[in-house]
Amino acid sequence: xxxxxxxxxxxxxxxxxxxxxxxxxxxxxxxxxxxxxxxxxxxxxxxxxxxxxxxxxxxxxxxxxxxxxxxxxxxxxxxxxxxxxxxxxxxxxxxxxxxxxxxxxxxxxxxxxxxxxxxxxxxxxxxxxxxxxxxxxxxxxxxxxxxxxxxxxxxxxxxxxxxxxxxxxxxxxxxxxxxxxxxxxxxxxxxxxxxxxxxxxxxxxxxxxxxxxxxxxxxxxxxxxxxxxxxxxxxxxxxxxxxxxxxxxxxxxxxxxxxxxxxxxxxxxxxxxxxxxxxxxxxxxxxxxx
Amino acid sequence: xxxxxxxxxxxxxxxxxxxxxxxxxxxxxxxxxxxxxxxxxxxxxxxxxxxxxxxxxxxxxxxxxxxxxxxxxxxxxxxxxxxxxxxxxxxxxxxxxxxxxxxxxxxxxxxxxxxxxxxxxxxxxxxxxxxxxxxxxxxxxxxxxxxxxxxxxxxxxxxxxxxxxxxxxxxxxxxxxxxxxxxxxxxxxxxxxxxxxxxxxxxxxxxxxxxxxxxxxxxxxxxxxxxxxxx
Numbered sequence: 001x002x003x004x005x006x007x008x009x010x011x012x013x014x015x016x017x018x019x020x021x022x023x024x025x026x027x028x029x030x031x032x033x034x035x036x037x038x039x040x041x042x043x044x045x046x047x048x049x050x051x052x053x054x055x056x057x058x059x060x061x062x063x064x065x066x067x068x069x070x071x072x073x074x075x076x077x078x079x080x081x082x083x084x085x086x087x088x089x090x091x092x093x094x095x096x097x098x099x100x101x102x103x104x105x106x107x108x109x110x111x112x113x114x115x116x117x118x119x120x121x122x123x124x125x126x127x128x129x130x131x132x133x134x135x136x137x138x139x140x141x142x143x144x145x146x147x148x149x150x151x152x153x154x155x156x157x158x159x160x161x162x163x164x165x166x167x168x169x170x171x172x173x174x175x176x177x178x179x180x181x182x183x184x185x186x187x188x189x190x191x192x193x194x195x196x197x198x199x200x201x202x203x204x205x206x207x208x209x210x211x212x213x214x215x216x217x218x219x220x221x222x223x224x225x226x227x228x229x230x231x232x233x234x235x236x237x238x239x240x241x242x243x244x245x246x247x248x249x250x251x252x253x254x255x256x257x258x259x260x261x262x263x264x265x266x267x268x269x270x271x272x273x274x275x276x277x278x279x280x281x282x283x284x285x286x287x288x289x290x
Numbered sequence: 291x292x293x294x295x296x297x298x299x300x301x302x303x304x305x306x307x308x309x310x311x312x313x314x315x316x317x318x319x320x321x322x323x324x325x326x327x328x329x330x331x332x333x334x335x336x337x338x339x340x341x342x343x344x345x346x347x348x349x350x351x352x353x354x355x356x357x358x359x360x361x362x363x364x365x366x367x368x369x370x371x372x373x374x375x376x377x378x379x380x381x382x383x384x385x386x387x388x389x390x391x392x393x394x395x396x397x398x399x400x401x402x403x404x405x406x407x408x409x410x411x412x413x414x415x416x417x418x419x420x421x422x423x424x425x426x427x428x429x430x431x432x433x434x435x436x437x438x439x440x441x442x443x444x445x446x447x448x449x450x451x452x453x454x455x456x457x458x459x460x461x462x463x464x465x466x467x468x469x470x471x472x473x474x475x476x477x478x479x480x481x482x483x484x485x486x487x488x489x490x491x492x493x494x495x496x497x498x499x500x501x502x503x504x505x506x507x508x509x510x511x512x513x514x515x516x517x518x519x520x521x
Contacts, residue, residue, distance in 0.1 A: 145334040146334075278433075
């Protein structure tokens with residue numbers, strides 16, 4: 001990534017000129033403090049829920065009990081601070097509705113992220129005693145190479161696309177997969193994505209062709225490109241970034257990592273805005289002088 | 291023939307997928323499935339190709355003692371460490387009673403395995419750290435680049451401020467005096483759902499048209515640059 005270099009301050013510059021050319025290490029230090037200090041404190045702030053976030057929650061809430069849901073984990077650890085809290089809270093809400101969960105991944109790291117999110121959900125006291133069984137209540141079919149081709153192929157024949165699960169069992173030997181041929185055998189699809197292949201490909205190759213209902217959780221950087229699909233109804237709900245995770249945790253009533261990280265995000269956003277304002281003041285002051 | 295055969299394959303598979311989209315019946319459905327399986331195999335091989343290429347480039351860098359060869363050595367050492375942990379863990383980790391060797395080997399990603407240890411305690415924190423550094427660079431770049439130099443730049447700046455404030459709870463807290471329905475988060479939602487969506491649609495339609503025209507050129511054999519020659 002090419003970044004603007006910090007200009008070397010020249011002698012004879014006034015305060016505003018020096019401020020406009022502030023050493024970027026000072027900015028880095030402020031951002032570090034803005035992100036790190038709030039993590040040591042519990043900052044509880046009321047979280048406004050966006051229409052897309054509420055739609056995400058309601059889409060799951062309106063599912064009939066025992067629905068079969070396909071979840072695709074298309075992200076890797078760098079995006080997990082944003083997507084993992086969403087995934088954990090989603091699993092919890094789905095388990096509350098007694099849904100049957102089938103997990104797949106188009107990213108190699110996806111299956112392990114799903115396992116970690118599922119483990120967190122299953123440790124919740126609410127579900128601990130339910131004795132949910134692998135293969136019966138949930139299954140992880142693992143990663144499959146092929147990007148959007150995998151999405152397309154699952155529309156014709158899902159078991160042949162994922163012949164065995166994450167644990168090496170034959171997919172068709174799992175009770176949860178009995179009678180599953182393609183997307184039509186799922187009541188709902190959920191995608192967690194941070195890039196390609198991700199939500200856009202799921203909308204284009206799955207939703208548009210099979211008519212399946214789908215919601216998605218995206219990183220904040222990726223979400224803007226998927227807002228048009230929410231407006232057109234191709235996506236029934238969308239969680240965007242850590243704010244989306246915090247919104248969802250708030251609506252579900254299970255505050256987790258998303259809510260707790262919002263303090264650090266709030267302070268860091270304020271610091272960035274402050275620096276941009278300072279930069280502009282310095283820019284106009286030094287320009288007036290010239 | 292080195293150019294003609296790839297062109298024929300590209301053309302055949304391209305037309306097959308187009309026809310299958312409009313006629314979702316046999317024999318096109320089965321043909322598309324077969325073609326999809328081939329694509330999956332090719333993409334899986336591409337992963338191997340990427341790994342071998344990375345090792346070759348890193349190996350050459352170390353051999354020639356090029357600038358930054360130490361980093362190349364770390365790449366190879368990390369690759370070997372996680373590969374050994376994944377491929378050979380069945381030899382040193384306890385097998386679950388009743389599991390065959392193959393069944394045991396398939397559990398290389400399970401919690402508690404060496405591979406999982408590398409994934410959780412090395413790969414995850416390192417890759418997250420790399421991604422997190424973006425926040426620092428964005429802040430520095432915003433400070434230098436976000437200047438109200440023109441009307442358009444000022445508009446962008448204001449929209450950026452509102453969306454940034456609306457994306458965190460503190461935004462509403464600072465401007466709590468604004469009337470209900472006009473909170474910062476409401477305005478940010480409006481920006482994301484209307485002007486932003488309009489721009490995104492224009493970009494996406496433009497990209498789609500570009501993809502269609504490039505695909506047609508490839509299928510019809512007009513575009514040949516992907517074969518390594520001139521277009």
